[in-house]
Amino acid sequence: MSQQGYVAAPPYSQSQPGIGGFSAGFGPPNSSLHYGHYGDPNSSYSAPQPGVSKSTVPFGSSAPAGPPPPGTHQFSQTNFQNGPSTPGQQPHRFQGPPPPSSTGPSYPPYSHQSQPAYPNTASTSPTAQLANQLNSMQINSYGPGTTPSSRMSSGHPASFQGPQLPLPTQQQIALPPGSQVPPPANNVNGLCAQPSLPPVARQDGIPGPVPPDPNLQQLSGQPPGPGYHPQPANYGPQMAGSQLSYPGAFPGGLAQLPGPQQKKLDPDSIPSPIQVIENDKASRGGQIYATNTRGQVPPLVTTDCVIQDQGHASPRYIRCTTYCFPSSSDMAKQARIPLAAVIQPFAIVPPNETPLYVVNHGETGPIRCNRCKAYMCPFMQFIEGGRRYQCGFCSCINDVPPFFFQHLDHIGRRVDHYERPELSLGSYEYVATLDYCRNNKPPKPPAYIFMIDVSYRNINSGLVKLICDELKTLLDKLPREEQEESSAIRVGFVTYNKVLHFFNVKSSLAQPQMMVVSDVGEVFVPLLDGFLVNFQESRSVVINLLDQIPEMFADTNESETIFAPVIQAGMEALKAAECAGKLFIFHSSLPTAEAPGKLRNRDDKKLLNTDKEKVFSTPTRDCVANGCCVNLFLFPNQYVDVASMGLVTMYTGGTLYKYNNFQLDADSPQFLSDLRKDVEKKTGFDAIMRVRTSTGFRATDFFGAIYMNNTTDVEMAAVDCDKAVTVEFKHDDKLNEDSGALIQCAVLYTSISGQRRLRIHNIGLNCSSQLADVYKTCETDALTNFFAKSAFKAILSQPLKMVREILVNQTAHMLACYRKNCASPSAVSQLILPDAMKVLPVYVNCLLKSCVLVGRPEIPTDERAYHRQLVMSMGVADTQLFFYPRLLPIHSLDLKGDTVPGALRCSEERLSEGGAFLLANGLSMFLWLGVSTPPELIQGLFNVPSFAHISTEATSLPDLDNPFSKKLKSILEHIQSRKPYTMKLIIVKQREQPEMLFRQFLVEDKSIYGGASYVDFLCCVHKEICQLLS
């Protein structure tokens, strides 16, 4: 098979004015600069302060020692111990009904089609190439010298070759790749001087109508909507900020050429993330994906399929950056591909997939390797007639406990293989014994404490009443085990401003009782009995309380609040009740009242990411140690120091929600939906996670809403279905290609009913001494997740500029290594991308443009901190959508079918005056309406006669009884359904002010804050690659 992946021809081969400046900033490749080498691994996101300890449980272990004895490999490429070769013929009694086509390996091994390079036949003179790039034809038309076959299409060799044009006369400087290019005038060392603010109002940036886009039609399968008139393209300056740069920006040569005559490179000729998504959907969507093969690359996270566990954890639980690890550390250093797994241990599985089986060995507890403490799993090899087993992780030979003994069949497999989840499945649970519990006592069911800021503003805005009213019905929906009638979770209530009010809601009381704690310096819990109650038993007292709270504080004029003592109070209450739990804190303002954790208005960029944020390290430590998860609902109308306040939330596995300038009418639906989802979420409490690996490599770094007190135990006061931990691995020896790289993730936790359990996820990856094998099995979405989290962690301890440089440098390095070692020989001027990574540059560019990494002074520090914290706990599906939003044309809906229209690339060029487009990134959602949107569509969606009548105030669409409205509503629901945050719908009319906000999400374009366009960034990366290769 050809190793050739994606091939680019001349347009990318040239130095560009501006890009040279960029490269100067990056300098020569520095092999010591890459993620995973971000300084001290314990410096930033590990424990704010050591010293916390959880109860000792037999969870940890010594590191595995010694290489495996020869000749004992469990796996080989052709003989899988692990997957049934004929599952249909085997009793499989714990497995749900087999899906229709489960009589064999249901999914062929994933392989990439070979992608022969398209040789560059056009002129390669540097000047001509630069000229071509700068002066390429109008979109959708081809200049002489280019054949239409070079356009990207599904399943075809991907090649992007710019149209060839006569030389422009104005271009005189064109340097070969790798040479020094004079930086633009305003650059210093490749980085632009601090620019002034871009004008917010846009006078001239409205693009003209866009010609019909064949890509759009092809993807959506729909003709353009009515009122859609093809017109010549007229691309003026894209946005007001398009001429600006900022520190660390990529001053693209293209965008720096002023004037309306500027032309752009055909964006259809560079790798399209949408095309990659659609191709995977077409080839793998709707199928059954069986996890019976080690090192198998799963369908993309954007592809719907049914996953069948046949020995390796479902990709819903674990996704890896590559499914084939390099066999040596030298090879790993050469490629610099991060070796990481994104683990979402409590991910939701759809109803048509089997939930996890629970294994109960009674008092004996789970079976574990004596040496490395790994849990019994499909990677254990039974020997000596079944009396002993060899650990797949450390190779230790263990005796099989008598109760667990079973004979082996003719191929050496236990005859009960398919009857035991722990022998044949990638994921399952164990009931834990008392040894795994705090103080060797069975845990109590968790508790939820609702803590409401009742200061003047919250009372006055109606927020307090809204929360209280909602809780009356919401408390009936507390999560419970399937088999149980009601929830075991107890509830408690606290209100606060400058002081704390605890409420006794014991069922025997006629009226709730309030106890005030005014000594906030030394918070104590004034009552034990009657504070945490079963809602069903205390229903009337609790409802009574919720009715009274808004009235109780109706006349308050207290505007100051406390915060740290609130957390302290909640934590102490859980501690006193000897249970884990969640705090739901509803807070509005900067806690300025005199109390521990008092914050000042320090919206000062210089202070961000410094030790000032350690204010909450003590409460954080205490919360984690006591299994107290902090969920924070913030309603700020000014700076509230999210970086500090959100820390406790982050380290305790909680979720941070933020509603800026909360307006009761407009924002209640979003907030209440978030609250409901969070209260109803299935969650594991008081959790500790351990990742074990087979010999030769180990987990070295962890990213997520977690707390690390040592280098191996990942502590989470709680972990819910949406939280993912990204784990980076490093070699410490050579890996064995036969036995592969095995990973076992074990999460010890307390269930919602108070049962102590272990959730085990196992996955096996391949190893190879061929770099091409590593590149072939990479997953861009998982790589993006890793890069996002490692960069967002790094900014706490390193200058932003350096973090950005490392990202670009590592991207270029990975691609250059592929080019050098895996691709067929070709001209240096060609950009050649591995197929599995061909859209990595666009994602890395999106990441660099995120408000966290863009480093613009006009981005509020609270916003940066908020986004940073959200991303740190995201799984792969969430980061994919967050960094590359979904853009859907909704003017051409298939009103009869239940299909969602095909997505479009996030660029202004995909919009049209006559169209309506929906954009969502998991946090924000926009409905953009072109000025010529057909009146019938407007009528159908808004019940108003024309564009001018549409109100952009609304945050939802009216419920109308017509096909347009119903269809769009169902699409909105579909997009929202799997996302942890509720997206508020923002209606944007073309050429009106809020359009600026919307345009920030068109991530392939140059951004308002100066972030490079995809095209420009690709040029930069190519230049870096050329320098690395030269």
Ligand SMILES: [Zn+2]
């Ligand atoms: Zn072992």
